[in-house]
Amino acid sequence: MPQRNVPLRKHKDEKERATRDGFGDALLSLGESDPRVIVLCADLAESTRTLAFKEKYPDRYIEVGVAEQNLAALASGFAAMGKVPFVASYAAFSPGRNYEQIRTTIALNRQKVIIAGMHAGISVGPDGATHQMLEDLGLMCMLPNMTVINPADALEARKATLAAAMHDGPVYLRFSRETSPNVTTERTPFVLGKANLLLDAAKPDVAIVATGTLVSQALIAAKALANDFAVTVLNVHTLKPLDIPGILKQAERAGAVVTVEEHQLRGGFGSAVAQCLGTFAPMPLELVGVSDRFGQSGTPSELLTEYGLSAAYIAAAARKAYHRKRDA
């Protein structure tokens, strides 16, 4: 069954970008529009896409060195004085290394700090398990006061970053290293906490609810299933607060659900959806995600296949959910 991941068709003058690039774009416009915005970085300016901000606004870029615990707690101090700090590092180190500092000095302390976790997920590739953060969404969703956003493409990443700057409270933004196809357009609305239906069907049989750059794989899977049964695809960019009404609506229309995430299944997005369906509308549910394993070196596409995250596996999960519903 494993099949190569087919990229979505690109518009002719649109080059594929990574969600971290959308973050970099947004930082530049925020630098212009909001003098309170500052960026703190831990020796990773280029790969976190904060370099352009550093060059344009050197006085508002603060280098902290390889010190993520300091990074988080410093930002809390800056926020206390009315700055709007963005902290950028790899998700493996922030929140991976500095979780307690985030928990106490940012979340419990309710300081408006925006934490940008880069190189999240297995698609980081050859760097291997140490750098493939698969637990960040769970960690951050568990924190009271925290808002958690996982954009699906570079365009959405830019909008999410702008929305985070406007939001009253701490925010975690998750970004990928690899480029991914656009699944949204400039005009797609971005409302914090409100999922977007990307693919509708008159009489849906299965609802795929996906988050992050794997939304593109969910759309490919939906296409592959088009002749078999009707599928909808919901893009859940905000994991916290979770759009429970939006998810329930699509779930109840279809009567069977598949969740998709580039994250551990335990404690991640699928768990949150399962909690929601189990509470309000029990129905057949299949979860696509990483099943209690660490990552490893490989190309992104090899790893999406090895860990069962590619379109082929999403389609297989949808078939299973469909049959479970039919046989019930």
Add this chain to the structure above:
Amino acid sequence: MSVTDAQVLRIETMAAKIRASIIEMLVAAGSGHTAGPLGMADVFAAFYFHILNHNPKKPEWKDRDRLVLSNGHIVPVRYATMAHAGYFPVKELLTLRKFGSRLQGHPERTRLPGLETTSGPLGSGLSQAAGMAYAARMDNQKMRVYCFMSDGEQDAGNIWEAAMFVGANRLSNLTAIIDRNNIQINGMTESVMPLEPLRSKYQAFGWHVLDVDGHNIEAICDAVDEAKAIYEKPTVIIAHTIPGKGVSEIEFDYRWHGKPPSAQEAAVFLRELRSLRGKVRGEHE
């Protein structure tokens, strides 16, 4: 003198082979770190071919010296050195960073015997080495613990928590080696986050501090001998190295921290490395 001229020559020859392997494996991988591994080739060669009490055929031998690599991103130099020392076939080096390889992009203890620990996220090696050294002392084990760290990594608070612990507990069976190559990702260490005076920082934490030329095999071996002779304190050896050592285009350039050479560049670099054999020593005489 702890090391003979013949031994030094052999170690230098191994270092040259290790450098060539590093270039070859990075090209095959298509990603990875170049400057740090090349810079530490002499130190690694001195350890695996002279200093360490180890057995490549019995990587889990209980009484072996432990070498903890804290700055996991330079692991290509460790893989190359281990292969040349006989831990695994040299041709396996070309699987670096590939799917299914034991040679992960950052070292994983559970995949390759002899690595001692898993690293990549910086700053936690010295704590682990301290745990090993303390445990060895509790059990009267004579093996020694070595911890290799980078200079950029000295930014991390965890290093200083460990440095304080090691100093307070006088873990003289632990010797730390810092790759003082003056670069990290965003630029020179002294512009990103100044470390100097590094020597007095460690002294203040209760350490004996030695500065050595990290490309002078004899000096490296002598420094370790001195560390072994000191029982009152732990020793840190600040190894002054040239990032990218051996390839003039890479030397001193922080932009080579995390990118591999292309196949074309590699051909040129390998020629330069091979012509340097035997000359490495002359520079430091």
